[in-house]
Amino acid sequence: MSKRLTRAFFSRSVHLVAPDLIGVTLLFGGAGGRIVEVEAYDHTDPAAHSFRGPTPRNAVMFGPAGFAYVYRSYGIHWCLNFVCEPKGSASAVLIRAIEPTTGLPVMRRRRGVTDDRLLCSGPGRLCEALRISGADNRLALDAAPFELLARSGAVEIVVGPRIGLTKAADKPWRYGLKGSRYLSKPFGRLARRSA
DNA sequence: TGCCCGATTAACT
DNA sequence: GTTAATCGGGCAA
Numbered sequence: 001m002s003k004r005l006t007r008a009f010f011s012r013s014v015h016l017v018a019p020d021l022i023g024v025t026l027l028f029g030g031a032g033g034r035i036v037e038v039e040a041y042d043h044t045d046p047a048a049h050s051f052r053g054p055t056p057r058n059a060v061m062f063g064p065a066g067f068a069y070v071y072r073s074y075g076i077h078w079c080l081n082f083v084c085e086p087k088g089s090a091s092a093v094l095i096r097a098i099e100p101t102t103g104l105p106v107m108r109r110r111r112g113v114t115d116d117r118l119l120c121s122g123p124g125r126l127c128e129a130l131r132i133s134g135a136d137n138r139l140a141l142d143a144a145p146f147e148l149l150a151r152s153g154a155v156e157i158v159v160g161p162r163i164g165l166t167k168a169a170d171k172p173w174r175y176g177l178k179g180s181r182y183l184s185k186p187f188g189r190l191a192r193r194s195a
Numbered sequence: 196t197g198c199c200c201g202a203t204t205a206a207c208t
Numbered sequence: 209g210t211t212a213a214t215c216g217g218g219c220a221a
Binding site: 049052055056057058071072074075076 | 216
């Protein structure tokens with residue numbers, strides 16, 4: 001049985017938290033799986049929503065660590081982020097892909113696909129599979145319906161540039177589980193690190 | 196108030 | 209590889 005992540009886990013720099021999330025199990029309302037891909041955003045980052053200061057949409061990013069920031073993307077999809085420290089730095093980790101392990105039937109139904117590799121391999125897809133929406137913005141990550149379980153062993157992590165950005169597209173702040181078949185997109189030249 | 200564009204996805208050619 | 213779908217946020221006027 002894995003240990004639940006506490007708020008202390010998120011009360012660190014986003015650049016430490018992001019790679020540490022790879023391999024963590026994310027469940028929402030009992031469905032979900034293992035995190036295999038994330039991206040880090042901080043307030044010095046022109047690509048981050050928080051870059052231009054607090055607004056009603058991004059307010060939760062300016063609050064304490066350990067809460068969910070959910071926003072609508074391209075008017076269609078929802079994207080899930082975890083707010084990190086230090087407080088006021090307005091940094092967060094975008095959860096981009098998970099390997100589905102729990103609640104597969106309900107997730108297949110919500111997504112309308114049978115191929116499990118398409119269930120949660122993308123930020124919009126995983127929110128649809130877990131039924132996460134704007135109503136879940138500001139929820140605490142250490143309480144139901146969220147359940148975050150620490151990884152059990154070491155994992156090999158690959159690093160690369162973030163996906164879909166026009167600003168700061170060169171920053172290597174995307175992290176993935178090496179060799180995972182559930183990434184939203186493959187990584188290029190594999191920079192390797194252990195954790 | 197109006198305008199532009201995006202931390203995406205799926206369905207095309 | 210290209211493109212439509214679709215709409216709220218952020219900024220200029």
